[in-house]
Amino acid sequence: MSLKCNKAGDECYGFSEMSLLFDISQRLLNSNELKKDLSPILSCLVKHLNAERSFITIFNRHTNRMMIEAAYGLSVSQQARGKYDLGEGIIGKVVELARPVVISEISKSKLFINKIKTELTKDGQELTFICVPLLLDNVVTGALSVVRIYNSNISVNEDIQLLSIVGSMIAKTARYKQGKVEELEALREHNRELQSQLDSRKPHNIIGNSGKMCDLYALVNRVAQTNSTVLLRGESGIGKELFAEEIHNKSKQKDHKLIKVNCSALPESLIESELFGHEKGAYTGADQMRKGRFELADGGTLFLDEIGDLPLSTQVKLLRVLQEREFERVGGSKTIKVNVRIVAATNRNLEELIEKGDFREDFYYRINVFPIFIPPLRHRRDDIPILVDHFIDKFNRKNNFQIKRITTSALNMLMVHRWPGNIRELENVIERSCIMAKDNVVHSYDLPPTLQTADSTNSTMEGGMMVVVEQLEKQLIRDALTTTSGNVTKAAELLCVTERMLGTRVKKYEIETWRFKV
Numbered sequence: 330m331s332l333k334c335n336k337a338g339d340e341c342y343g344f345s346e347m348s349l350l351f352d353i354s355q356r357l358l359n360s361n362e363l364k365k366d367l368s369p370i371l372s373c374l375v376k377h378l379n380a381e382r383s384f385i386t387i388f389n390r391h392t393n394r395m396m397i398e399a400a401y402g403l404s405v406s407q408q409a410r411g412k413y414d415l416g417e418g419i420i421g422k423v424v425e426l427a428r429p430v431v432i433s434e435i436s437k438s439k440l441f442i443n444k445i446k447t448e449l450t451k452d453g454q455e456l457t458f459i460c461v462p463l464l465l466d467n468v469v470t471g472a473l474s475v476v477r478i479y480n481s482n483i484s485v486n487e488d489i490q491l492l493s494i495v496g497s498m499i500a501k502t503a504r505y506k507q508g509k510v511e512e513l514e515a516l517r518e519h520n521r522e523l524q525s526q527l528d529s530r531k532p533h534n535i536i537g538n539s540g541k542m543c544d545l546y547a548l549v550n551r552v553a554q555t556n557s558t559v560l561l562r563g564e565s566g567i568g569k570e571l572f573a574e575e576i577h578n579k580s581k582q583k584d585h586k587l588i589k590v591n592c593s594a595l596p597e598s599l600i601e602s603e604l605f606g607h608e609k610g611a612y613t614g615a616d617q618m619r620k621g622r623f624e625l626a627d628g629g630t631l632f633l634d635e636i637g638d639l640p641l642s643t644q645v646k647l648l649r650v651l652q653e654r655e656f657e658r659v660g661g662s663k664t665i666k667v668n669v670r671i672v673a674a675t676n677r678n679l680e681e682l683i684e685k686g687d688f689r690e691d692f693y694y695r696i697n698v699f700p701i702f703i704p705p706l707r708h709r710r711d712d713i714p715i716l717v718d719h720f721i722d723k724f725n726r727k728n729n730f731q732i733k734r735i736t737t738s739a740l741n742m743l744m745v746h747r748w749p750g751n752i753r754e755l756e757n758v759i760e761r762s763c764i765m766a767k768d769n770v771v772h773s774y775d776l777p778p779t780l781q782t783a784d785s786t787n788s789t790m791e792g793g794m795m796v797v798v799e800q801l802e803k804q805l806i807r808d809a810l811t812t813t814s815g816n817v818t819k820a821a822e823l824l825c826v827t828e829r830m831l832g833t834r835v836k837k838y839e840i841e842t843w844r845f846k847v
């Protein structure tokens with residue numbers, strides 16, 4: 330290579346610069362954290378140029394100021410002082426004019442304001458300051474500076490050229506990496522949005538917007554994606570079956586069957602045959618082989634309703650099926666394997682049943698993997714108006730009615746009723762009222778007489794003041810437990826009584842705190 334060498338020393342520009350640029354480009358490409366990796370790059374540059382120090386200043390377009398982003402040969406406090414306004418000092422000028430500036434002997438220059446307070450000479454030798462703008466598509470994003478010993482024999486043009494190339498490489502990589510970070514962040518954000526949409530997606534069939542219900546939808550959406558056994562708990566008529574359907578419809582098994590078994594409706598003698606099927610001739614009348622519900626639900630979901638009513642003997646048999654997902658048909662010896670997701674439901678207090686010996690503890694732990702407590706209607710009265718509209722709509726369609734609305738006084742009566750039969754009761758009340766309504770409006774006198782008594786709302790004075798006070802006390806405790814999701818300590822705090830005092834009342838009024846847990 331016969332290039333004219335303007336650089337002092339033995340080396341000529343060419344090969345060593347190529348190696349430097351290659352080294353820097355590799356470091357930039359492999360960098361995972363550019364800010365951290367810039368100092369080693371500046372160190373390579375300083376060594377190559379036989380310089381004293383080097384630093385990069387980044388221009389912030391919003392504040393019109395520059396700050397040192399990375400440095401080699403500067404202390405942390407010196408770096409911290411490196412803040413410049415546009416046009417301030419050499420760096421401010423370079424960024425403002427988008428042109429390189431060289432100060433040959435900084436100790437003699439008035440332009441060199443030395444904001445970072447470094448020595449102006451080195452061992453009695455003068456220092457040269459070279460600063461080039463960092464350009465991206467002709468827009469200045471910052472500056473790259475180098476300080477080296479002054480040598481009148483050295484032309485700085487090649488240094489300016491080299492620094493400009495390095496600066497442009499750094500600026501382009503920074504933009505590329507920043508783009509990638511932003512792209513990744515945008516994808517993460519999108520993912521978060523989708524996840525939260527998925528979490529809060531409301532079911533079509535289950536009506537209710539109360540906070541409690543929205544919490545339940547999020548739980549259902551989460552557990553539906555898994556294969557875990559779900560135990561739905563809550564009073565009768567609360568919608569447990571609807572929740573079971575929702576879990577199935579949102580699960581991976583949704584294209585397979587959802588098979589329902591009402592455990593309390595089957596006579597004990599038939600339960601096993603119903604669940605596991607039977608072989609031909611297994612017993613008198615079994616004239617052909619019949620598949621059980623487990624086999625029919627293979628690949629899908631088996632909904633075991635009223636599981637608290639299962640006889641102990643069947644619970645033992647189910648233990649193995651729930652553990653191994655395998656069983657034999659009644660009268661058969663061939664082991665059948667199934668892939669079934671179990672959703673169970675009960676309105677009974679299983680813990681109490683265990684204490685009484687009516688429910689097996691081992692079976693309880695097998696089904697109590699993911700319990701979901703559905704609160705009774707009286708604990709989420711906010712949902713009553715929307716449920717009423719839903720049922721009016723339903724009966725209009727079913728019976729070709731034209732009911733337009735319900736009066737405020739009728740709705741008020743529905744709002745204060747205790748709803749021991751929960752939503753099933755409300756549904757029946759609305760059906761009856763729609764039939765009774767004469768002018769396409771549901772009035773309070775269209776509601777069943779049971780709702781029109783003070784008794785139904787707990788507002789009777791019968792029994793005197795003590796009874797009314799007790800009823801009020803009971804209601805306050807229930808409301809507090811609803812707010813705290815069954816947490817007695819927090820409920821006591823809310824009511825400003827001791828936990829012990831609340832415990833005594835809970836016992837006295839036979840309030841089942843477990844029912845308030847969601």
Ligand SMILES: Nc1ncnc2c1ncn2[C@@H]1O[C@H](COP(=O)(O)OP(=O)(O)OP(=O)(O)O)[C@@H](O)[C@H]1O
Binds near residue numbers: 534572
């Ligand atoms: N949130 C709801 N939105 C709309 N309808 C509901 C809702 N909850 C319950 N229902 C309706 O109420 C009736 C009773 O619901 P479901 O049979 O699911 O209750 P359950 O808790 O399984 O009762 P049980 O314990 O007696 O079996 C059904 O007609 C159901 O459609």
